[in-house]
Amino acid sequence: MTNIRQSQSKVDLLLCRGHASRLLLLCAFAGIFARVAPAAVLDPRTIQSATLHNGLRLVVCEEVDASVVSVEVIVRAGAAHEPPGQEGIAHLLEHVLWASGGTDDPRRRIEAIGGVVNGGTLRDYTRFYATVPAGHLHLAVGALADLVLGDSSDGAAILRESAVIQQESLGRRDQLRAILNQLAFEEVYGSDHPYRHSIDGSAQALATVGPTKLSLFQQTWYVPNNTAVVVVGDVDFDEVHAAVEGEFGHLVPSPLPTPFHQPLPRPATGRECVVTTKARDAYVMAAFVGPAAFERREVCASDLLATLLAHGPTGSLVEELVGNRGIATSAGIDFLTQRHRSLFGVWAVCDADDISAVKEGIRNELRRLAEDAIPPARFAAAKRLLSSGYAFANETPADRAATLAFYEAVDIYRSAGQYLPRVSLLGPSDVQEAASWYAGDPVWVVLTPKVAEQ
Amino acid sequence: MRRPSLFAVIPLLLACRCAFAAPVHRVTLPNDLRVIVRSNWSTEVVAIELLLDVSCLDEPADKNGIRYLLQRLLLRGSVRLSGDAAAQQLAAVGGVMEATVGLDYVEIYALVPAEGFEVALDLLAQAVRRPALLPAEVAGRKAAAQQAARAARDDPFQETYLAFREALYGDHPYARPTFGEPQTLAAVSRRDLANFHAQHYRPNRAVLAICGGVGERRATRAARAAFADWVAKTPPSRRETQIAPLPSSLIAARELPVSRAHLVLGFLAPAADDPGYYAMQVIDSLLSGGASARLPQHIREELGLVYHVSSFYPTLSTESHFAVYAATGPRHLTAVKSALVDALAELSDKIVSPGELDHAKRYLLGSYALSHQRMKDQAYALAWYGILGLESGFEARYMAAIQAVTAADVQRAAQAVLRRFVLAVTMPTA
Known part of the structure; x- marks a missing residue:
């Protein structure tokens, strides 16, 4: 049964097949929550892992009461792995594989049993995932394997999906928060850092990508020793192992290219990037370099800092800019943990006349958290919110599979279960230390309405 | 491959403790x-x-x-x-x-x-x-x-x-x-x-x-x-306004400073207590229930004209609407509009095949269960059915009614509903 909200959810769900909506969803709905899991559910004792003979990683969470099985197949090849001049190829490959089903379309097989299937590209990895009724593990694993291992050499499909990506990119031009986020990446990361360019890439670069380049990218990165399968639901580990072995066991491992050069992001020095838009409002972001996934304590501290700043009405940044002073209509944090050091962006939407006041307000809030003692009750409440957020964002097997897959892609799946204990160990000084990282001069990224520039 | 029966989805519906x-x-x-x-x-x-x-x-x-x-x-x-x-x-x-x-x-x-x-x-x-x-x-x-x-x-x-x-x-x-x-x-x-x-x-x-x-x-x-101490009160009488049938098809145009043309093409459609409601639900699934449904298959994957296209059918307390939505580059607008009109017309003109009907129903029931796994979604659904006066046993009735929809029901519903339309288009500002 649909109603308008559920219909809109369907729109959102389909829009999420790409990458940016997922990213924005993670960031906007307290992105900090979406990649961590409730200890009670992702208890390490309930999770088993294995490495197949060809290097493929397998992570299984047995949940005997679950009525569904959720499967994620991730390949550690995203926008950050693209050769220069081929920006957007990872995303294009995901599209071509997604739509290359032919007469025995794997997506149709999943949907025919009432399941759902989707895919997406991020900077660090690409994912294909499905949720099906319990008892259909083999069908789901088989269908996803067919998608991931599909044919990427169909020239007509490449042209068609390039056109679809152009439509997708065109839509992104109207999403100002996404534009702000991408500009921040471009400003914070140096010209040679692979996180710099957008996941969509550019039309010019994609125009040079034909069957040969696309197949080469697939053959290079879509190898078993760079792939993981995560399964959550009413399954048995041995059964999953056999199913995955059956679908992926024949693949031959291949040496991966040397990891890409990872220069440190440029230091923030108070630079400012101002871009004029047709929008009515101004968008302001103070962009910093945050921790990488392997810097686990620092990630937790930054997440807690983000909670203190921007979680609902109790977040001090929201309270100050939106509630007390009324100089912004919304405010928040963009912080999606990545394999390498991530963007930590503090943003607000405001009138063009209030840009200076908003920038000062952001600086003041960060400085306050770095210098002033955090009241114990407020600190405890923030930890509580962060913890309950795990439960809310990891309520379903699909959520938990996504969380485990996320961690397996950017770090290791065990980090999901270790997250809450790490948060519980944080003290106010840890958050103050995190705030002090962000109390210096940021890179400012500002989108201004045309009228304000005149 | 043997096509799974509609009953293949029943375990999901029955075992899904979260929703059913x-x-x-x-x-x-x-x-x-x-x-x-x-x-x-x-x-x-x-x-x-x-x-x-x-x-x-x-x-x-x-x-x-x-x-x-x-x-x-x-x-x-x-x-x-x-x-x-x-x-x-x-x-x-x-x-x-x-x-x-x-x-x-x-x-x-x-x-x-x-x-x-x-x-x-x-x-x-x-x-x-x-x-x-x-x-x-x-x-x-x-x-x-x-x-x-x-x-x-x-x-x-x-x-x-x-x-x-x-x-x-x-x-x-x-x-x-x-x-x-x-x-x-x-x-x-x-x-x-x-x-x-x-x-x-x-x-x-x-x-x-x-x-x-x-x-x-x-x-x-x-x-x-x-x-318990919240005091009940008779509400003021509600000014009921009749929804007039469309005298003819209408076009509404807007402009915004955006990059793509946005299009909603739709019709007045039955409320949840109307017998035609369930057939329209199936039509919704036929058109955009999943990646293998008609609209994404044809307009997105065969023609490459859009990134996203879907139909939607909100459940309202009185006469609802059934609509399709797409966004595309302005130069593709005519082609997208034609493709949407053709897809809608086909539902009235041609009887849906048993296999496609079966697939659409299975997807509809399965996605219904999956979309009610979260406590929030379950609570919302229960409360909303309550407001509509449908709460007692509605989920079971819904499933049975969807399963009972025939190809003839689909065609009849399409012929009754998909007639006079409203086309709303928002174009990028020149």
């Missing part, structure tokens, strides 16, 4: 507040959902948006607690709360870990029953609501959908934006808000649904404690 198998406990308090509890011991999350049958029909036209503004004020303090104090108490138990508005209802909900359930329920009750409506808060929220109303009109989907509803519903309140308009919000005074609240926010117009890790006794005990 768990029993539902219902009680009506002496003040006529309906309380629905569905316990689920596999989760520590509790969703508390209060829906009030306060519709856009209750809003004076010149104060359109009064419900939206009032909802925003519910979370800004009650007679007992300031907004900040309430937010801090909720945060201390790890809860979140939100208040929203739909065409047919107003909604306030909370998500909370089970140990904080009573605290969250009490805060929700205070917010909905006794909002403080402090003058400074009213002024602040009104300015914010006006800004949000303006921002919503900058959203190309919202703007196109509103243009569609305006053309489709004419004078009926469904034609208005739920978030109001800057000038109608400006006309709403604190007294208006207080009067509207006193008249409409009453237990005899509300359904409270609680789903998750609490038992029925605990949940109903807490509900009684929080709501």
Whole structure:
């Protein structure tokens, strides 16, 4: 049964097949929550892992009461792995594989049993995932394997999906928060850092990508020793192992290219990037370099800092800019943990006349958290919110599979279960230390309405 | 490969304890507040959902948006607690709360870990029953609501959908934006808000649904404690406005400074209590139920004209609408429009094959179950069915009715519904 909200959810769900909506969803709905899991559910004792003979990683969470099985197949090849001049190829490959089903379309097989299937590209990895009724593990694993291992050499499909990506990119031009986020990446990361360019890439670069380049990218990165399968639901580990072995066991491992050069992001020095838009409002972001996934304590501290700043009405940044002073209509944090050091962006939407006041307000809030003692009750409440957020964002097997897959892609799946204990160990000084990282001069990224520039 | 039978999806529906198998406990308090509890011991999350049958029909036209503004004020303090104090108490138990508005209802909900359930329920009750409506808060929220109303009109989907509803519903309140308009919000005074609240926010117009890790006794005990002394009141008579059939097909055009053309093409469609409702649900699934449905297959994957295309069919208390939505580069607009018209016409002209019908029904039932795994979604559905008067056994009836839809039903429904249309288009500003 649909109603308008559920219909809109369907729109959102389909829009999420790409990458940016997922990213924005993670960031906007307290992105900090979406990649961590409730200890009670992702208890390490309930999770088993294995490495197949060809290097493929397998992570299984047995949940005997679950009525569904959720499967994620991730390949550690995203926008950050693209050769220069081929920006957007990872995303294009995901599209071509997604739509290359032919007469025995794997997506149709999943949907025919009432399941759902989707895919997406991020900077660090690409994912294909499905949720099906319990008892259909083999069908789901088989269908996803067919998608991931599909044919990427169909020239007509490449042209068609390039056109679809152009439509997708065109839509992104109207999403100002996404534009702000991408500009921040471009400003914070140096010209040679692979996180710099957008996941969509550019039309010019994609125009040079034909069957040969696309197949080469697939053959290079879509190898078993760079792939993981995560399964959550009413399954048995041995059964999953056999199913995955059956679908992926024949693949031959291949040496991966040397990891890409990872220069440190440029230091923030108070630079400012101002871009004029047709929008009515101004968008302001103070962009910093945050921790990488392997810097686990620092990630937790930054997440807690983000909670203190921007979680609902109790977040001090929201309270100050939106509630007390009324100089912004919304405010928040963009912080999606990545394999390498991530963007930590503090943003607000405001009138063009209030840009200076908003920038000062952001600086003041960060400085306050770095210098002033955090009241114990407020600190405890923030930890509580962060913890309950795990439960809310990891309520379903699909959520938990996504969380485990996320961690397996950017770090290791065990980090999901270790997250809450790490948060519980944080003290106010840890958050103050995190705030002090962000109390210096940021890179400012500002989108201004045309009228304000005149 | 052997095609799976429709019965293949039944295990999902029956075993899905989250949405279907768990029993539902219902009680009506002496003040006529309906309380629905569905316990689920596999989760520590509790969703508390209060829906009030306060519709856009209750809003004076010149104060359109009064419900939206009032909802925003519910979370800004009650007679007992300031907004900040309430937010801090909720945060201390790890809860979140939100208040929203739909065409047919107003909604306030909370998500909370089970140990904080009573605290969250009490805060929700205070917010909905006794909002403080402090003058400074009213002024602040009104300015914010006006800004949000303006921002919503900058959203190309919202703007196109509103243009569609305006053309489709004419004078009926469904034609208005739920978030109001800057000038109608400006006309709403604190007294208006207080009067509207006193008249409409009453237990005899509300359904409270609680789903998750609490038992029925605990949940109903807490509900009684929080709501038993909420006084019922006969609501003012609602100004019912008839929805006139379209005299002819209409086109509505808008412009916005955006990059793509946005298109909503749709029709008046049956309400949930109409026998044709289920066939239209199946049509919705045939057109855009999953990646292998007709619209994404043809317009996205064969023609490469769009990134996203879908149909939607909201369940409303009275005559609803069935529509398709797409966004595309301006030069593709004509081609997309033609493809959509052809896809809709085919439903009337050609009988759907048994295999495709079977697939659409299976996807519809399966995705229904999957979309009700979360406690919040279950609580919302139970409360909304309650407002519609459908709650008792609706899920089972829904499944049976979908399974019973035939190819002839689909064609008949298409021929009856997909006739005079409204096409709303928002074009990029030149």
